[in-house]
Amino acid sequence: MSVKEEELTNNSPPCASNSLSNYLWDDHPDENKWADCVHCGMCLESCPTYLETGQEQHSPRGRVHLIKSVAEGKLEVNEQFMDPVFQCLDCRACTTACPADVDVGGLIEEARGQVRQAMPLTGLKGVVSSFFLKGLFPHPTRLQAAGGLLKFYQKSGLQKAVRSTGALRIMPDHLADMEAIMPEIKQSVHKKYKNVDVIPAKGSSKAQVAMLKGCIMDVMFSDINESTINVLTYNGNDVTLPKNQTCCGALHIHAGDRETGKKLAKQNIEAFQDADKVVVNAAGCGCALKEYPELFRNDPEWHEKAEVFSEKIEDISKYLYDTGYIKPQSSINKTITYHDACHLAHGQGVRHEPRQLINDIPGVNYIEQPNADTCCGSAGIYNITNPEMASAVLERKMENVPEDVEMISMGNPGCMLQMAMGVQKYGRGGKVVHTVQLLDWAYQEDEKKGLGNKAASVKE
Amino acid sequence: MDKHLLDVAPLTDSSNRFGNLSSNLLYPESEDEVVDIVTKANESGKKLSIVSGGTKLGYGGLKSNYDLTLSLKKFSGIVEHTVGDMTVTVKPGTTILELQTFLSRYNQMVSLDPSCPSTATIGGTIAANESGPKRLKYGSARDHVIGMRVVYADGKIIRTGGKVVKNVAGYDMNKLFIGSMGTLGVITEITLKLRPIPKHTSLVMLTVREEALDELTAFTKLIQDSLLEPVSLEILTPTMSKKLINRDEYCLLIALEDVKKAVQFQEVWIDQHKPNEAVMTVHPNPNYFWQSFNELIPNSLTDLGESTHGVLKVGTRNLDVFPLLQECARIHHEGNLKIEASGGAGHGLSTIIISGNNANVVNAIIHLQSFASDLKGYAIVKHLPIELRKELNVWGESDGLFKLFKSIKQKQDPNNTLNEQRFIGGI
Amino acid sequence: MLLSKKKKQKLDPDILALTEIVGAKSILHYKEDLLSYDCDGFTIHKAMPKAVIFPKNTEEVAAAVKYCADRSIPFLARGAGTGLSGGAIPLNNEVIISLVKMKHLLEVDYENRQAVVQPGFVNLKLTNSISHKGYYYAPDPSSQYVCTIGGNVAENAGGAHCLKYGVTTNHILGLEVVLPDGEIIEISNNGVLDMPGYDLLGILTGSEGTLGIVTKIIVRILKNPEAKKTVLAYFDNVEDGSHAVSDIISAGIIPAALEMMDQTAIEGVEKGAFPVGHPDDIEALLLIEVDGIAEGIEEQIEQILTVCRNRNVREVKVARDEEERGRWWANRKTGFGAMGAISPDYLVQDGVIPRSKLPEVLERIRSISDEYGLRIANIFHAGDGNLHPLILFDSRIEGETGKALKAGTACLKACADAGGSITGEHGVGIEKKEEMRFIFSDEEIDAQTAIRDVFNPNNLLNQGKLFPTPSRCMDIKKVIKETAITK
Structure with a gap:
């Protein structure tokens, strides 16, 4: 049953073992990435799946070990290998914990690429996955249409009917859970600003920024896009929405579909060519855009373009913090806690800025939650593909949300859906909001009261 | 072997009142001589008792007829003291007082405060x-011994640990010999970790009447939960307190050792927070006080037999010291014997001195052993004449671990050459 | 989904029996799943286990142990697997008993200052769980974010702050242990000090998992010190720095931590993730922390500054605030990892020397460095003489790994020759088995294995660790060392 190490390998150094490698496709995991791992284990406690299972193969260093083992010819790309590689939430908490800066996320994505080519998805998972990833997200019009359907579903009263009759029970549990928290669909900024080139700054203009609309964001959370535009213009930014922009590709890359990921990346790089700064309000998207160079590590031409592009990307909270923003004067008298989206805290190192934004709003009673930077289990479409693990991770997360908060603020739409599900499922109080919405609401109050941006001071 | 037979004076009845001796007393002065004695005894099936300062003859042991007694009393002195490393290597017969006096010249000390330092040896x-009231901050021998040389029953010299203060190479063999009552080998050299002598010391005494003991208990908890860093939190029963400071009340001894400002700050804090009932005194000469405290407990050198004394070492959870001491006071009040006791609320170890006639002393010991056992602790007899020890189980009941103890003894001393029957379960 | 395919494979009866004991969800036995358990934090040697089980309670541990013992199946316990000496590597195709599912804090008794934890409870979580009341658990190995207290007991773990507060063994009050025959014993089950009998707590702590499997631990907890202050001092030469270390302690100060880095180490940390801006031309820096009653700290700091000045310090400063203190510590604590910035590979050693021998041992290490043509950085728990030479090498260069291993052994020899020890906190494990001979005679090693035989007479539990096995093992180790690739 078990096999001695010596039987598996000739003791030849991994770096010289390409002939042994069981990675059969291009773009295979990069040996320089695992070469940095000294197997110290400092990542273990940061990893939600390790915390849940206690098993090494579901830990960052365990996964790196397996990925390396395939290259050394000790393992094949098969289902047993796939399981740990796809159980990963891609939350990047290990990247923060790692003293040697091992790019576990990058390795996982590359390994997933190999798995997907070795074993294309079949069955329901395949259908769901290709429906979302290939059929829907890359196509704004289809998404808008889907959004339209959702909106119809909500407005028609059908939603109420379905919820009350329990017809939802025919859906798998997790899809039913998801349905329960679908946000109300409003008009997307895609539609609203269809014929507008530049949304002008309120008052004098100090800069021009491009904004990523995002795919899910613009359909399901169009009000957040609205808020983002408001906050940007309120602070003296002209905002553009470059026409050809598309889905960032994060979900595709996470799922191992690196080819579609590259296609989308190229389209975005070109779409934002004229922009100096690209502001993003979805942490997952922002992180993916910043990591385009990794995607093109074997393609010198696009790699260089991707490098230039990634320099332009900035999360909305960091952009505001760095360029200065007007401190609102109207109060939001609420008890608020903040959840660190993985791809903001671990992926982009943005932790302090959103907290500062929240704390600058008068009246806010801010409570830090324990383990604020632990994954909520959303992880792109992970909560659709790995519902059990996602809900275990969510349960752990909800244990940390303080009892008496009225709002939970964060910077990523995926987290918002997942956390809203948590609030609903565990009967907790707390409205789930995007950080930028809080600021927008306070600004709107200021405007109503005539305390507009002219009078306010800009915090540098 | 004859050359070691330096002192063959026949033992009088009274000098063998505590057992653990033989009429053949040997005083080796070197490790070679120890090896020689032990090897020959082991080979010829002789039983060897091992003593040093002679203060603990009343501590365990059911035999008074060993073939030979090996005394380490004359095997004494400092082997090596590395001031910069703060370590000292010392021979086993060195008394605690000699060792501390030597080290004090370098402003260093072994942080151990056992009873009878003037006669008790480090070995x-x-x-x-053995440890004393300052164990709360000081720790015990197991925290300070970093290396030893031990002569096994078969004459092998085994080094345990080393001379460095941090060391995890191999098993922590030092621990095996600490508290083993000489049943596993003869310790011939000890290396200890040292500490600097504190810059300033103070002793704050709080006394309360019996009715206000609860307040003292609450205050003890308060100190433990405060930012103070007491070196002792020793509670004295009224009888003990009467003897030491002439106040017939419960007393809490708070030793403070730090730089002057920090000590003074703590004194002020205690004064501000102490129970209303309590009278606070700062002792003018703490070192003198601790000396008299530590010499107070009867041992086989000082117990001359005018009445029967028994001494118990009781271990409980820290705060169970209070009910234990109250029980001691209660027994004392019954009037047929005298009990003086003190206990450390920071470490849970108490010392109880029982004086009276034989039967009453034995009964009180049995009662307190069962009382301690109800508190999920233990009470062992540290000092008692051998005839009474035979009536009791001085080590308490041996439990599920005894099998392991016996097996360890069997491995190291298969012929039972060393201190036979001295330890728990007759090991 | 995968089970159907797995089920088709014929199962080993031992696997079936162990599955009965722990349940199907708590056992791993397929090659792919076991591969992650072929080493711990020591990666030079790897071996595959027979199975990994995840018992949920003491009874399951005992049942599994009894099953293995009755059938002479070798087994070993594993915590987080962060050990640096290979103590949890299944050299003999062991059944690994992973204790990570036994990860609960069972009880905290603030008044009596003790806490009861299961072995899989993570070190830092204990402090985090009790800090709201102002308490902490003192032993703080640098892996404390992930390492388990069970593993700490096995290795007698230390940490930066053990100078003043002692190592794990000084904080263990009681243990529940499953012996290698499956019997469950309790040692001081109420956490009471000095239980009558031989000191089994003392002998089990640091026995590297060769005497029993710890299933419950009673530890001492301490009250946080009122105040902390941290000093950073730069020295132009190592001798002055090491004299300052001795002087500080001789002045009657026991710092909570007293750390030293040499020039190469400083170069590393300055290029790492947390640079502080240390000058690049100093030979040594000291990081000194004192804690205690706030009223007394200022005086100690003054004394430390004076000592440093008397030893020709170039610059000495006190951390202005918590933020600065944090930066200094982050710079120090990530020291090992930061070596990655100046070298593709490094090998860390763990010698201990008497403090006063520091200058001569550093000189010796310098000549070892010259001899092997490899750079060696030194990070040093100076207060207690625990030296971590970091041997920098590049495994891609043929033969350099072997050279690094030899240089490491030479460093340990230098420590042993100076009257020190071959390990201060990482343990012997597989890594330093042979080096045990540097400090112990055959008779002394036999005296220790005699104790192992008391607990573990058939040597089924964690076989092949800690002690050199005569000749045969020497050869095996030689082979391992020659062929291994080190990180």
């Missing part, structure tokens, strides 16, 4: 794992 202190 005996370690073999019996």
